[in-house]
Amino acid sequence: MFLDIRTLGFLTAFIPFVLGLIMIIYFRSHHAYPGYYRWILSNFCFSVGFFLLQLRGLIPDTFSIVMANFTLVYALILIFEGVQLFYGRQAFNLINYGLFIIYAGLHLYFAYFSSNINARVILASAISAILNFRVGLGLYENPPVRLEKISRGISLIAFAMVLVNIFRFFETAFKNQPVDMLGDSMMIWYSLSTVVAITIWTFSYFFLNTTRMELELEDARKSILEIANTDPLTGIPNxxxxxxxxxxxxxxxxxxxxxxxxxxxxxxxxxxxxxxxxxxxxxxxxxxxxxxxxxxxxxxxxxxxxxxxxxxxxxxxxxxxxxxxxxxxxxxxxxxxxxxxxxxxxxxxxxxxxxxxxxxxxxxxxxxxxxxxxxxxxxxxxxxxxxxx
The missing domain is CATH 3.30.70.270 (Reverse transcriptase/Diguanylate cyclase domain)
Known part of the structure; x- marks a missing residue:
């Protein structure tokens, strides 16, 4: 068929790239809060990671397997750090990088020392589920009161991807034969779910950023109005x-x-x-x-x-x-x-x-x-x- 897995994979790489460019254009004409830059970078990381995956067999495995998977996992860490920075929290998290190091070591082992593609897919699904859960938790727990409903609504995207990752984890674990990355029909559904999630994520960034900006503009307007209506010496109405x-x-x-x-x-x-x-x-x-x-x-x-x-x-x-x-x-x-x-x-x-x-x-x-x-x-x-x- 025309839209085979490799073609869909390239499309999966192209969409985050375009969305990243849109985010840059948005940033040039709007105020962006801390964390927005990491969200832009995460989209480009998704694009590079998916692009390298589709070149499997055409370029060395170091790039199409190792670098591709590392880049995709790091994109999730960037999303987490973006959420933390957006809400005024510390971006660096030792747990995330500890998980990344453990994942990298095991991935290299199953790529070069004990070649096992199913183990690599299981590892990728596990680390993705954990990081998506942490992203969802960062959005759900203790957001600013006025952004609470929006933030918790967006967290559902991350939690939905957790379920996709868990399904992929068990679906791969019970396979009796090696996963065919370019021939497995389930890869179509994984790719589609990823594209949809990234697209919704990107527009969620816009929505969060714009909503926060509008709220702060309203606060500034009220503050200016309060200053205009208050006697500066006594603090009572003028x-x-x-x-x-x-x-x-x-x-x-x-x-x-x-x-x-x-x-x-x-x-x-x-x-x-x-x-x-x-x-x-x-x-x-x-x-x-x-x-x-x-x-x-x-x-x-x-x-x-x-x-x-x-x-x-x-x-x-x-x-x-x-x-x-x-x-x-x-x-x-x-x-x-x-x-x-x-x-x-x-x-x-x-x-x-x-x-x-x-x-x-x-x-x-x-x-x-x-x-x-x-x-x-x-x-x-x-x-x-x-x-x-």
Whole structure:
């Protein structure tokens, strides 16, 4: 027939070579993680190994038997090391290379000192089963949480090849005559299963690499967004984040008819602290105040640094009078527990303005403007107090 075993063997050698080239092209245009290079090299090793096997009888046995089989086994070690590196583990594994050395010694013995092709096939099947199992285990055990399903799904390919290797092991062990590498019909199925496995493996590499890259890009996007929405000094939300959340709550409150109150606090004596102790101490004031504020509000409330020495609060489902109680509690507490580092004690004094949303409020800015006016009135009335607009 046209597709005889030797022809199929050359095809088996050609496909990994092409897939390796595709991986190189992919690498040139995409970010590749550690381990990807070993996966590329493993494909070329498969290609060289299968190519040398098909030249049996045409070139010296040293190449068509010994080097071919060594290269194929080493390809599996490269896959294992690629998995380890991809997941941030140590690539070199003494067990793998110990098995390789034992396999190489026995293979040379059955190739030159006690020529036995069946023993060589059994050895190759055994070492391949072990290495494929170790690859599958590397993919299945403790992958990153977000890659867990994908990684464990891909591990099934390696475990499936373990079954193929075990079948080949026993099928050869019970043969009564030497295996004919170019005439045994079972070699067609072994070659086809290998081609399918290598092809699926290669696209699995792409999938793993691309998925990890997309996840890290998403993490980077979230990190950038978090930086853009966070005050760098105090670590609490900034003005931008406050307006994003505030607009959402404003619309929700208007739609559902629930109260929504806003409080603006100003540190009265921050400028004096800056002048007396320096801006470093002033920064400590701001950080201390922000930490205290966070302990006094509910998880679904929001406090943000509005700029300079101003902090703005949003209290969903809280009336103006309730907001006043919260504000007075925070003002009293920060006054009762002044900032101290052992060398000095400096009390923090707050003034505040409160406003809740009203039926005729067209946008959030109007509510905050009223709260700001109330804050100004508190300042003009002697400071250290909170007023409702």
């Amino acid at each position: 003005r931008r984040r406050f307006f994003e959340q505030g607009e959402i709550e404003f619309v929700r409150s208007r739609r559902q008819g629930h109260p929504l109150s806003f409080l603006i606090f100003d540190i009265d004596n921050l400028k004096a602290a800056n002048d007396q102790y320096g801006h470093d101490k002033g920064d400590e004031f701001l950080c201390y105040a922000s930490r205290l504020f966070q302990t006094e509000i509910r998880p679904f409330d929001l406090v943000a640094r509005f700029g300079g020495d101003e902090f703005v609060f949003m209290f969903p489902n809280v009336s103006e009078s309730q907001a006043l109680e919260i504000a007075e509690r925070m003002r009293a507490r920060i006054k009762r527990f002044p900032l101290s580092d052992g060398s000095f004690i400096y009390p923090i004094q707050l003034s505040g303005g409160i406003s809740g949303i009203r039926p005729d409020d067209g946008d959030l800015e109007l509510v905050l403007k009223r709260a700001d006016i109330a804050l100004y009135q508190a300042k003009t009335q002697g400071r250290d107090c909170v007023l409702i607009a």
